[in-house]
Amino acid sequence: MTTQRVLTGITTSGTPHLGNYVGAVRPAVQASRSSGVQSFYFLADYHALIKTGDPARVQRSTLEIAATWLAAGLDPSKVLFYRQSDIPEIPELTWLLTCVCGKGLLNRAHAYKASVDKNTASGTEPDDGVTAGLFMYPVLMAADIIMFNAHRVPVGRDQIQHIEMARDMAASFNHLYGEHFTLPDAQIDDNVATLPGLDGRKMSKSYDNTIPLFAPRDQLKKLVMGLLTDSRAPGEAKDTEGSALFQIYQAFASPAEAETMRQAYANGIAWGEAKQMLFERLDAEIAPMRAAYEHYMAHPQEVEAILLAGAAKARAIATPFTHKLRHAVGLRSLASPTGQVQANGQATARGAASATVTKSSLPVFKQYRERDGLFYFKLQAADGTLMLQSTGFDAPKVCGAAIARLQAEGAGALTGLGQTLLPGVGPDALDAAMAALREAKS
Ligand code: TRP
Numbered sequence: 001m002t003t004q005r006v007l008t009g010i011t012t013s014g015t016p017h018l019g020n021y022v023g024a025v026r027p028a029v030q031a032s033r034s035s036g037v038q039s040f041y042f043l044a045d046y047h048a049l050i051k052t053g054d055p056a057r058v059q060r061s062t063l064e065i066a067a068t069w070l071a072a073g074l075d076p077s078k079v080l081f082y083r084q085s086d087i088p089e090i091p092e093l094t095w096l097l098t099c100v101c102g103k104g105l106l107n108r109a110h111a112y113k114a115s116v117d118k119n120t121a122s123g124t125e126p127d128d129g130v131t132a133g134l135f136m137y138p139v140l141m142a143a144d145i146i147m148f149n150a151h152r153v154p155v156g157r158d159q160i161q162h163i164e165m166a167r168d169m170a171a172s173f174n175h176l177y178g179e180h181f182t183l184p185d186a187q188i189d190d191n192v193a194t195l196p197g198l199d200g201r202k203m204s205k206s207y208d209n210t211i212p213l214f215a216p217r218d219q220l221k222k223l224v225m226g227l228l229t230d231s232r233a234p235g236e237a238k239d240t241e242g243s244a245l246f247q248i249y250q251a252f253a254s255p256a257e258a259e260t261m262r263q264a265y266a267n268g269i270a271w272g273e274a275k276q277m278l279f280e281r282l283d284a285e286i287a288p289m290r291a292a293y294e295h296y297m298a299h300p301q302e303v304e305a306i307l308l309a310g311a312a313k314a315r316a317i318a319t320p321f322t323h324k325l326r327h328a329v330g331l332r333s334l335a336s337p338t339g340q341v342q343a344n345g346q347a348t349a350r351g352a353a354s355a356t357v358t359k360s361s362l363p364v365f366k367q368y369r370e371r372d373g374l375f376y377f378k379l380q381a382a383d384g385t386l387m388l389q390s391t392g393f394d395a396p397k398v399c400g401a402a403i404a405r406l407q408a409e410g411a412g413a414l415t416g417l418g419q420t421l422l423p424g425v426g427p428d429a430l431d432a433a434m435a436a437l438r439e440a441k442s
Contacts, residue, residue, distance in 0.1 A: 006031065006187070007040035007150035009084065009141070012061040013048040014067040017210035018282075020193040022251045027152065027192050029073045039079040040148050041069060041306070046084050046091070046140060048134040066303045067296035068213060071289040076306050084144065086311035089318040093137070093143040096329060098381035100172040101139055101165075109138050110161055142166035147318055149182040177328040179366075179386040191384070193251045196244035200228050214293045218281060224279040225272075234270035245271075249278045252285055283378045328384055362440055363387070363433040365403050367396065375399040379406075381433060387425045391418060410434040 008028065016025065032039040043065055048058045074081060084090055087370065089273040106112065112135055116126045138161075141255050145153055145166045163186035170181035196204055197209030204210065211223045227245050240262050250258045262283050264274065296303050302340050326332070361382040374392030377399055381387050393399040404411045411427035414420065421430060 009044035011047045012045045013051045014205045016213045043083045071292035082310035082314045089322040097169045136163040142169045146181045152187040200244045229271045234376040235268040238265040
């Protein structure tokens with residue numbers, strides 16, 4: 001089995017809170033320690049620009065989030081930990097994907113639609129206040145993911161649509177230019193708790209009800225003491241169901257500790273006492289990390305160096321891959337043989353036309369079934385360029401027979417089979433490709 005690549009991004013527009021820690025940081029750091037996976041964690045600072053126009057906030061949040069992940073135990077020597085804006089190949093891929101992404105697909109994105117619906121409801125222009133950045137958000141996110149051919153993307157449910165859109169864009173690109181991208185899957189972990197905030201609603205920056213993960217000890221205590229509870233008096237039995245205090249406690253406690261708290265609720269523990277228990281439990285887990293966090297916050301140059309080293313590792317993958325993608329779409333050196341146009345005006349596919357054809361550089365036929373129920377094949381040159389895209393066949397057998405005939409007869413069989421080569425691919429290139437395949441089989 002190939003190593004599973006797991007990738008996720010964190011938008012650098014806020015300060016990490018307990019909900020981020022329980023829902024994303026802690027499970028990710030744990031997962032990054034398992035074998036057989038290669039983990040990619042990055043600070044999505046280009047995405048942050050879509051949400052905020054405050055430069056100081058973006059910089060501060062980038063440092064806070066990086067320091068948080070490091071303090072939580074992420075080992076940058078075992079994973080790829082980098083900052084999105086250090087990888088210029090990502091905006092470049094964003095453009096390549098922009099050109100294969102249907103505008104209608106983006107029209108259907110939840111976040112964009114929500115803005116339009118809000119405007120429509122209030123009688124303003126549908127796109128009022130909507131930047132092209134918000135509209136393009138899913139394309140940038142797709143580039144983040146498929147640049148590294150991630151198999152799995154751990155995200156919250158609100159992000160599932162974005163992963164599906166990334167799959168769509170990857171598939172469109174593959175269809176047009178050959179199989180370059182792995183189609184990613186969203187990974188939703190149902191065991192991960194969603195924490196309630198100070199007011200009992202989901203802990204979220206947008207509700208202003210968060211407990212910052214690394215609030216100083218006395219501030220943490222004050223916030224915990226302010227947690228919303230019901231008005232039951234000391235001595236009265238209390239409900240764990242729907243209790244924000246209990247849910248937060250449970251997310252940090254062992255099952256045995258949670259059971260003890262459950263008993264204390266039944267026995268009528270005073271809210272003040274329960275809050276004190278929660279505070280002590282939180283602080284026990286956070287205090288050691290807080291020391292590391294404060295160290296990084298005081299030494300931003302250390303964090304900067306770690307991120308730059310991470311970017312170098314990421315670019316060792318992204319730079320050569322981007323060269324391949326540029327070539328695939330036709331952004332090529334005019335001096336390279338593939339880009340050369342022959343005197344008769346027809347381009348040759350490298351590899352297919354070259355005299356020395358090795359096994360690893362052979363053209364390939366790919367057969368597949370489309371949504372229309374018909375069977376198709378495509379022919380890809382050794383360098384990945386698409387040479388021929390067939391018409392639909394009623395049965396796989398007929399499709400297979402067409403491939404066999406093309407292999408045996410080359411360009412001479414095209415008319416009889418009702419097939420045409422893609423623009424820029426000449427019959428000579430096809431003949432050379434078929435000869436290479438026959439030779440490899442003999
Ligand atoms: N959109 C994600 C969020 O708001 C952040 C993000 C950006 C991301 N690029 C990504 C997540 C790539 C996963 C993969 O949570």
